[in-house]
Amino acid sequence: MLPPLLFVALLIFAPIIYIALFSVGLRSNIPGTEVAFSLDNWDGFLFGENNPFRARFFYSMRVALLVSLVTTAAAYPLAYFLSFVARQRRYTLLLLLLAPFFTSYLLRVLAWQIMLNDEGVVTWAARAIGLIADDGNISWLIYSTFSVSLVLFYTWVPFVTLPIFAVLENMDHRLVEAAQDLGASRWTTFWRVTFPLSLPGVIAGFVFVMIPTTGEFITPLFVGGADNQLFGNSIQAFFGTTNWNLGSVLAMALIITVVILMLIFGRFLNTDLRAAPGGDEK
């Protein structure tokens, strides 16, 4: 038990502690700089007038929230299809649905750049069917909030299907039968029985997207313009240059945000993910 815990302490807790120290000025990456406790960087980030990084933070959170909501909504029918319609082949189809997920993340984002760029496949197709002029472009297709959101949506949909599918599979199906025996229509049964019972999976799926998306920075590098970089890109930029103290404020703000999300939603992950299969037999 001790070696893994020491390892985690050294490589997770120590970096977080160092980020915290840098964020309040108690350490510096520039040799010879005087170090002293200071909340100036935090003050600027949280309360500074028109602070660009705070604006970037809220932009990222809006994108993350939008992507999480749309992704979860799109994944629900997929999970429902697998669980209730594709009974026999559900695990085969699930694996097929998840197949893109196993390929390199960077490659998938690169593929979208090839699809969406100004001379890309989508533009070519739009020209071919006369949707736009032969030399025309669709301005919002790439380097826009749309392109960043679309690629994030693409990335996470298969993944969000899983917790919803797991909940639908483990549901007591007799409740659905009972509702129908008592005269409820399929629509009523769904909204009054199936959907409420599947809510833990829906929330888990939502959090599964929300958490990694808040720290996302790879997708904007490929398909985002200057205005569509996310908060993660701001952090990345700071550590490419010199001001690690301000960068640490941003990195710490991101960690705190994720921890808050986990405190709010963590219990849904606990019941659905961490409880070992067969663990309740013990």
Added chain:
Amino acid sequence: MKTSGAVGKVLLSVYFVLFMVFLLAPLVVLVVFAFDDSTTATLPLEGWTTHWFSEAFTNGQLTNALVRSATIAAVAAVIATALGLMASVGLTSDRLRLRSLTVASLMLPLVVPYISLAVGLVILLQAIAVQTSLTAVVLGHVVIALPFAILVLLPRLRTLDPSMNEAARDLGAGDLTAFRLITLPLLGPALVSSFLISFVTSFDEFAIASFLAPAGQPTYPVFLYASSRTPALLPQVIAIGTLVIALSMALVLVAEGGRRWAEKRLVGDQEFDDEVSEDNLAEVLVISGKS
């Protein structure tokens, strides 16, 4: 199950099929351009060629990056699986104190954003006066792979029949012997799964590697990112990319199929609860997806 009417079923099926098209389209596009005899990834196609593949394989920087990533991933996966096994055995013990705190600590890498972890490691390295290094990349990858290893190993460890261990002990085996002769072989398939998931996690990881890999020694994702900005290199990157896509898909399918086959054989068909294996699959898939 008559929960959805015929129309609903058709609509859901159509939705699923359309979604599969949406999911696979970008990958198909990538594969098509890997064989297109053009220096740009644009339509219309200009003709069939395999020369991007031969060019890619003679590009020393590219092949070195691939080998480098595979080596890092293998080392990280072995360490993560070993640590994951220790943690899992510890977590099954009834004597463990501060259980939820321990679990939370071990699972923390799942939620800490990789970008924050990466810059934290940069700061940590600077504090101990170490510049970027591949060893640091390996250690960073072990951290993020460890929760996956535990989530693969722990459920398997819990479903093992404790009476087998007791039988071994009744027959005179010590704790360690019983573990080596009974538990470890039964865990075999799960250990392989843990290794593969850790391997894939490391091989694909960009954030930590982009900060910690030395400038002249990029990992494959870092090289891929750098060269995707160089139009002349793009066709080669796409060619290798299609190979990586094909290999990783094959690996996952073979690994999952193999694990289920092996576990059925090991545990015995009548005792083996298929649903447990399926749930385990879903769980592993869920956790292996965090990028």
